[in-house]
Structure formats: C-alpha cells, structure tokens
Amino acid sequence: MSDRNTGVIHDIGYQRYEGPRLGRGYARRSLLVHSVRGAYGLGRSAWAKVLPVGILAIACVAALVLVVVNTQLPVEVIDYVGIASTFTFAATAFVAVVAPELVSVDLRGNVLSLYLSRPLRRSDYALTKLAALATATFVMFTAPMLILFLGMAFSTDDGISGVLAEFGGLLLGMLAGAIHAIVLAAIALPFAALSGRRVFATGMIIGIFLVTTPITGALMALSSGPGAQLAGLINPVFLLNGIDAWLFSSVMADVGVYGPIYGLVAAALVAIGTACTVWRYRKVKA
Amino acid sequence: MSADPPGHSVCIVVLIETNALEKRYDNTVTALADLTVTVEPGIVGLVGVNGAGKSTLIKLALGLLAPTGGRIRVLGLDPIADGESVRARVGYMPEHDCLPPDLIAAEFVTHMARVSGLPAAMARERASETLRHVGLYEERYRRIGGYSTGMKQRVKLAQALVHDPELLLLDEPTNGLDPEGRRAMLDLVHRIGSEFGISVVVCSHLLGEIERICTSLVAIDAGRLLRSASLSAMTQHSDLLMVEVDENSDRLAALLSESGLAVRRDNRALLVQLGEDPDTTYDLIRDAVADLDLSLHRLERHRHQVADLFRDLPTAEATHV
Numbered sequence: 001m002s003d004r005n006t007g008v009i010h011d012i013g014y015q016r017y018e019g020p021r022l023g024r025g026y027a028r029r030s031l032l033v034h035s036v037r038g039a040y041g042l043g044r045s046a047w048a049k050v051l052p053v054g055i056l057a058i059a060c061v062a063a064l065v066l067v068v069v070n071t072q073l074p075v076e077v078i079d080y081v082g083i084a085s086t087f088t089f090a091a092t093a094f095v096a097v098v099a100p101e102l103v104s105v106d107l108r109g110n111v112l113s114l115y116l117s118r119p120l121r122r123s124d125y126a127l128t129k130l131a132a133l134a135t136a137t138f139v140m141f142t143a144p145m146l147i148l149f150l151g152m153a154f155s156t157d158d159g160i161s162g163v164l165a166e167f168g169g170l171l172l173g174m175l176a177g178a179i180h181a182i183v184l185a186a187i188a189l190p191f192a193a194l195s196g197r198r199v200f201a202t203g204m205i206i207g208i209f210l211v212t213t214p215i216t217g218a219l220m221a222l223s224s225g226p227g228a229q230l231a232g233l234i235n236p237v238f239l240l241n242g243i244d245a246w247l248f249s250s251v252m253a254d255v256g257v258y259g260p261i262y263g264l265v266a267a268a269l270v271a272i273g274t275a276c277t278v279w280r281y282r283k284v285k286a
Numbered sequence: 287m288s289a290d291p292p293g294h295s296v297c298i299v300v301l302i303e304t305n306a307l308e309k310r311y312d313n314t315v316t317a318l319a320d321l322t323v324t325v326e327p328g329i330v331g332l333v334g335v336n337g338a339g340k341s342t343l344i345k346l347a348l349g350l351l352a353p354t355g356g357r358i359r360v361l362g363l364d365p366i367a368d369g370e371s372v373r374a375r376v377g378y379m380p381e382h383d384c385l386p387p388d389l390i391a392a393e394f395v396t397h398m399a400r401v402s403g404l405p406a407a408m409a410r411e412r413a414s415e416t417l418r419h420v421g422l423y424e425e426r427y428r429r430i431g432g433y434s435t436g437m438k439q440r441v442k443l444a445q446a447l448v449h450d451p452e453l454l455l456l457d458e459p460t461n462g463l464d465p466e467g468r469r470a471m472l473d474l475v476h477r478i479g480s481e482f483g484i485s486v487v488v489c490s491h492l493l494g495e496i497e498r499i500c501t502s503l504v505a506i507d508a509g510r511l512l513r514s515a516s517l518s519a520m521t522q523h524s525d526l527l528m529v530e531v532d533e534n535s536d537r538l539a540a541l542l543s544e545s546g547l548a549v550r551r552d553n554r555a556l557l558v559q560l561g562e563d564p565d566t567t568y569d570l571i572r573d574a575v576a577d578l579d580l581s582l583h584r585l586e587r588h589r590h591q592v593a594d595l596f597r598d599l600p601t602a603e604a605t606h607v
Contacts, residue, residue: 014419014482017412017450021374021403030400043393045429110384114445117348117378118401119370 024119028128031120035132036139039098051097056140059090063144067151080145080173084180085244085252087141088237092209094140095133095184099192100201102129108196112284126193126281130274134178134185141177145170176248180240183266186273187236193280209236229256233265240266301325301361301453301485302347308355309342309509317342318509321356325487326516328501329479332489339509340489341381344455347487348378361452374403377446381457381489384442387431391441392417394430395448402449409448416448417441419482420474436467443471447478454478456488460495472499529571530555530584541574555584 034043040056041049063083070076078086106112115125149170156162191208192201212235219231232238232253243266244250246259255262302325309318318339332340345351346358349365349372358365365372386394392413399409417426420440425433430441439459446454459475460468476499479486490496497503497517505512531538539549539556547570548559561567568585575582 015415016483017404017408019408020405021449022405023374023403024370026403027401030397034397034400043390044388048388105386105388109386110380110382111386113350113380113382113384114378114398115401116350117373117376117380118398119374119403120401121369 024121024124027118027120028124031115031125031128032132032135035102035129036135039102039132039136040139048101052094052101052136055090055094055097056143059087059140059144060147062087063147064151066144067148067155070148070152071155078148080148080169081176081244081248081250082252083145083148084141084173084176085241085250087144088180088184088240091137091140091180091184092237093206095137095188096202096205096209098136099133099185099188099205100195100198102133103189103193104196104198104201107193107284112281122281122284123278126277127274129193130185130189130277133189134181137181137184138178141180142174145173145177172248176244179243179247179266182270183240184236186270186277190273190276190280193277213237226256226258229254229258230261233262236269239269299326300359301327301330302358302487303360304343304346304356304358306356307343307346307353307358309339309346309351310354316509318346318353318506321506321509321511323504323506323511323514325504326502327485328516329476329499330485330487331493331496331500331503332487332506333491333493333496333503334506334512335491338491338506340491340506341457342509343506344378344457344487344489347455348373348376374449375452377449377451377454377484379442379446379454379456379459381461383438385430385438387429389430390427391422391430391433391444392426395426395441395444398445399448404449412448412450413444416444420444420447421470435462436464436470439463439467439471440474443474447484451484454484454486456486458489458491460490460492468495472496475499526587527558527560527567527571528552528555528584528586529558529575529582531575531580531582534578534580537578538574538580541578542571545570545574547571560587 037043038048040052041047066078066083070078106115112125116122120128149166152166153163156166158165187208188205191204195201195204216231216235216238219234220228223231232242232255238253239262241250241253242255242259242262245253245255246262302323304321304323307318307321308316310316321339321343332343334340342351346353347360347365349369352366360372361375363372389397395413395417396409399413400406404412414426417423417440420443422437422440422444425437430438433441439462443456443459446456456475460471463471472495475486475488478484479499479501488496488500493503493505500517502514502516504514529538535551535554535556539551542549542556542558547561547567550557558567558571571585
C-alpha cells in the first residue's frame with residue numbers, strides 16, 4: 001500500500017541550527033512588528049480585530065465623506081492637519097483599547113519571562129512596546145489622510161501643481177499625526193502597564209482623557225484671554241490641538257502666544273511617560 | 287545516554303559552574319547560600335523540595351537575577367555581563383503559565399524564534415518543525431487558549447527549543463500533568479538530551495520521576511548543595527535485586543537474612559543487596575523461594591538506590607514511587 005503513495009513523509013530527525021543569530025536589534029524589530037500587527041488584531045482572534053479595525057474603518061469612512069464635502073463645496077472645510085486635530089478624540093479611544101492589548105496580556109500571562117530569557121532587555125521591551133503603540137496610532141491618523149489625499153489629488157483642477165500642493169499638505173498632516181501618536185502613546189502606555197487586567201487599564205486611560213475634558217471646557221468657558229488660552233494644557237486632546245495651532249496654524253484652537261508652552265508640556269509628557277514605562281518594567285518579575 | 291552529545295561544534299566541558307553562590311531577596315530571605323556546584327553536559331536533574339532554590343538558581347543562570355554573593359558562569363560566560371550571548375544560547379521553560387491565550391501556537395513560537403534572533407523564514411520553518419518534535423501537529427494552527435494543560439506544556443517546551451539552544455533549562459516541566467502526560471513529557475526531555483544532543487537541566491521536586499531520564503543529579507535543600515554526582519557513580523555499588531512473591535514475604539525475608547543476605551522491605555517487594563557474588567545471591571533466592579513453596583512474581587535488578595542517597599530530602603515523593 002505504501003508503495004503506491006508518492007508523498008511519503010520522512011522523519012529526518014532533529015536538525016541543528018547553524019545559521020546566523022541576529023541579536024538584540026533584530027529582536028526589538030521583531031517585537032515591534034509583532035506588536036503593531038497585534039494592535040490591529042492580526043494573527044489574533046476575530047474579536048480582537050473588532051475594535052481597532054472598527055475605529056480605523058470609521059475614520060476612513062469619515063475621510064471619504066470629507067473628500068466629498070471638500071470637493072463639492074467652494075471652500076475647503078478641512079485640511080490634513082485638521083484631520084489630525086479632529087480625529088484625536090477617536091485616537092484616544094483607539095489608544096485606550098490597544099495599549100492594554102499590547103502590555104496587559106503579557107503582564108497577566110507572564111509572557112515577559114519568555115522575552116527576558118532571550119537577548120531582549122527590560123528597557124528594550126518597554127521602549128519597543130511604546131514605539132509599537134505610537135506606530136499603530138500613527139497608522140490610525142495616516143489612513144484617513146491618505147484617503148483624503150487620493151480624493152483631493154484626483155479631483156484637483158490645477159493639474160500636477162495641485163497634486164503637489166496636496167502632497168505638501170499630506171506631509172504636514174503626517175507630521176502632526178506623528179506628534180499626536182507619540183504624545184498619546186506616551187500618556188497611555190504607562191497606565192496600561194500598571195494593570196494586567198485589560199478592563200482596568202482601558203478604564204484608567206479613558207478616565208484620564210474624559211475627566212480632564214470638562215475641566216478644560218469649563219476653564220475655557222469661564223475665563224478669557226490667557227486663562228482660556230492655557231486651559232488646553234490640562235487635557236491631552238486640547239493640548240494636541242493647541243500644538244497644531246502653534247506649529248501648523250490650525251484654527252482648531254486658540255493658544256495665543258503660548259504655543260511654545262504647549263510644545264514644552266507635550267515634550268515633558270513624552271519624557272515622563274517614557275521614563276515611567278521603563279521604570280515600571282524594571283519592577284516586573286521575570 | 288551519552289554524556290558528551292554529538293553535533294556540538296564546540297566541546298563544552300562545563301555547562302554551569304557556581305562558586306559560593308548566594309542570593310538573598312531584600313536582604314532578608316535567603317534563597318541560595320554558599321552554593322558551589324558544577325553541572326556537566328548531559329541530562330542533569332536538579333532536585334529539591336519546593337522553595338529549595340531551584341528556580342532561583344535557574345534565574346541566576348539566565349541572568350534574570352543578579353547574585354548577592356559568589357560567582358556563576360554559564361557556558362563559560364557571566365550571565366550578567368554577557369547576558370545577551372548567554373540568553374541567545376540557552377532555552378528556558380518557566381514553571382508557571384507563560385503563554386498568551388489568544389495567539390495561534392505556530393505564530394507564537396515563530397515570533398519567539400525571531401526574538402531569539404532567527405531570520406523570519408528560518409523562524410517559521412523551525413517553529414513548525416519544533417512543534418512537530420514536541421508532538422503538536424495539526425493542533426499548532428489553533429489558539430493556545432483552547433489547549434489542554436499537556437499541550438500548553440508542549441508549546442512552552444517548543445518555544446525553549448525553537449532556536450536550537452546549547453543548554454535547555456526546564457523548570458518543573460511535568461507541572462500539572464497527569465501520569466500519562468508526565469511520562470510523555472519526560473520521554474520527550476530524554477529524547478532532547480540524547481537524540482537531539484542538547485544538554486538539559488531539568489528541575490523537579492519528584493526525584494523518583496526524573497532519576498529515570500537523568501545522567502546526573504544535583505540535589506539542593508534550603509539553598510545549599512546536598513549532593514551532586516553522576517547517576518552511574520551513585521548507583522554503581524548499590525545494585526539491588528527486587529524480589530516479589532505473592533504471599534509470605536515475611537518468611538522469605540527471614541530465610542534470606544539467615545542465609546547472610548542484606549534484605550530490606552519496599553512496599554510489597556523485598557530488596558536484596560546483590561553483593562560481591564551475584565550468582566550465589568541469585569541461587570540463594572531461588573532456593574529460598576523453592577523451599578518455602580512460594581510463587582515468584584518478579585526477580586529483577588533494581589537501580590533505584592538513588593532515592594536512598596537522597597533520603598535527607600524531607601519529602602515523601604523523594605523515595606521511590
């Protein structure tokens with residue numbers, strides 16, 4: 001019977017590996033790719049894809065609507081930086097869902113002991129996870145911008161120069177998106193890394209974004225001049241909109257002359273968030 | 287069971303070497319104290335009760351913990367200073383659950399291979415091969431969360447083995463398994479140590495279980511070395527005959543003792559020292575059984591003297607099961 005089988009499986013036994021071992025930098029890149037994929041639920045269960053992909057899909061549909069509105073109305077209602085500003089609220093929801101996904105599962109399941117028994121260091125793990133969250137959030141910002149760019153580029157009346165103008169706007173928008181992504185990731189990840197329970201971590205992050213919103217809103221409504229212009233510092237979303245206003249002359253916020261202060265606060269948040277994440281992983285049991 | 291496995295490009299004389307190694311937690315709890323031991327290639331059983339310091343020793347060997355005193359060298363390197371190169375050449379299977387439930391086993395092991403430094407295509411190939419070696423075939427495309435404890439243990443072993451380490455550190459690999467699963471896991475560890483040619487240090491609190499597959503044993507208790515020796519050296523001078531009869535084993539024991547043999551009871555069986563002249567011993571037992579008109583169920587050489595050497599271990603399981 002076996003004579004007629006052509007596809008015989010030979011057990012050639014255990015093979016030693018003589019090839020290259022690529023070390024720490026490669027290990028970090030592998031973890032980065034794995035984490036960004038995992039953030040969108042790739043390679044994981046269907047349920048894990050629902051929220052991140054859903055948010056991304058809504059953002060893309062919104063971008064399509066904006067293309068239509070922009071091309072049909074005589075004035076452009078939104079530009080690329082405007083997308084970064086308006087989509088920041090959606091991005092906070094995305095970060096609140098994805099950050100715990102990236103770190104809580106590993107904390108709860110003790111997966112860290114497997115990473116740390118490999119060439120990765122504790123700080124490598126912490127910084128790579130931070131970079132992964134920022135990258136995934138950046139994709140969140142960039143996808144609707146690309147849709148807007150395609151729509152606008154195809155409907156421009158100015159030929160190639162119109163396309164180039166749109167492309168310049170896209171680059172500015174991506175820069176804004178990158179800043180937003182880094183700041184949001186640096187705020188969210190340390191909180192996510194505190195808890196092995198995803199629900200708690202998500203709750204904490206949403207809490208931070210939600211609780212500070214009415215405070216900023218009230219301050220903006222009650223005071224005027226400098227008080228209102230500085231109120232945005234309290235809430236991450238307003239802070240980011242303030243940065244857009246300072247760096248890209250966005251009309252989403254009024255920061256007066258305090259733009260650099262917004263920049264400083266954002267830089268400080270990124271530094272503190274990164275330090276807290278690294279510090280947190282010094283304490284995790286291997 | 288070859289002590290010097292084939293397939294090694296570099297001949298490693300010593301796997302783990304410690305010298306007056308000490309580890310205290312928070313300056314209060316002493317996990318290891320003054321431990322000096324040399325672990326040579328082969329399948330090494332690291333035995334001791336829970337809390338004896340086995341896991342601490344493993345973590346010191348991986349450089350996950352820093353010693354508070356003394357010195358440890360793994361594959362000739364310092365695991366703290368040369369942590370990366372040590373960890374690239376060592377595989378580690380932790381005692382506790384350490385798998386993400388919502389990943390597919392094949393994906394997870396591939397990812398772990400890449401974190402260990404294997405190029406992507408190689409990582410994928412070795413992951414499915416390693417999973418096959420540990421006995422996961424079509425199941426490897428399912429989510430780990432749906433696995434039984436036995437399958438999870440196999441995935442844990444696969445991730446430790448996937449990058450072809452020179453040394454495999456297994457912390458209680460039979461944890462949570464049923465007797466059949468334990469036997470399968472130990473057979474697998476034995477295959478890895480003998481056929482695959484990878485040196486293995488396997489931790490267990492069940493001496494009776496791992497002595498079967500080990501080439502040498504290291505026993506620690508309360509963070510101190512109790513005894514370390516190769517298994518053949520331990521059992522060389524202590525060959526025993528196990529005699530089992532259906533009834534009246536008391537009378538047989540008495541008769542054999544009268545004939546000048548050293549007899550000891552072990553549950554239903556009698557353990558008889560083989561002595562200087564094995565043939566005479568066999569004859570004496572045969573005659574005694576015939577004289578008493580008993581039916582002999584079993585007469586075989588018994589190597590489980592190791593348990594006796596570790597009598598100091600304060601656990602019931604340390605004796606032969």
